[in-house]
Amino acid sequence: MWRLIAVLACLAGPLSAEGWQRLDDAGIAALAGLTLRYDTGWQRFHASGRTLYNAGQDSWGSWAARGGRYCSQWPPADGWACYDVERQGNRIRFVGDSGDVTEGVIE
Numbered sequence: 828m829w830r831l832i833a834v835l836a837c838l839a840g841p842l843s844a845e846g847w848q849r850l851d852d853a854g855i856a857a858l859a860g861l862t863l864r865y866d867t868g869w870q871r872f873h874a875s876g877r878t879l880y881n882a883g884q885d886s887w888g889s890w891a892a893r894g895g896r897y898c899s900q901w902p903p904a905d906g907w908a909c910y911d912v913e914r915q916g917n918r919i920r921f922v923g924d925s926g927d928v929t930e931g932v933i934e
Contacts, residue, residue, distance in 0.1 A: 845915075847915045847920065848915065850895075850912040850913065850914055851895050852893070852894070852895055853892075855895075855897050858897075858919070860873075860874060861934075862934045863931030863932065864932045864934050865929065865930070865931045867882045868881050868882030868883065869881055869934070870931065872890060877890075878890045880901075886901065887902075888901035888902065891907075893907075895911075896909040896910060896911055897911075897912045897921060898910075910922055910923050910929075918930060918932055918933075
């Protein structure tokens with residue numbers, strides 16, 4: 828896991844005032860193969876572009892790095908929602924356009 832954190836650190840952008848580093852497309856793509864634990868469940872990112880979220884039951888969606896943002900699509904919706912991604916140590920957070928934040932810990 829520490830190797831992954833080192834890779835993410837190299838791919839990250841500058842530090843914010845709070846010590847979070849914004850990830851670029853390569854840093855976001857490095858989520859492939861990882862599982863994040865959230866307060867409400869967990870999410871696994873597959874290299875195929877599929878993602879599995881579980882908060883008591885499985886929910887499959889798609890994910891991609893696009894223009895320095897994490898984008899996801901969850902059926903039955905057709906559209907994609909995109910978020911800035913930031914890293915601090917083993918924590919990853921997704922920041923929406925309205926300022927909403929979802930934070931997870933790399934397992």
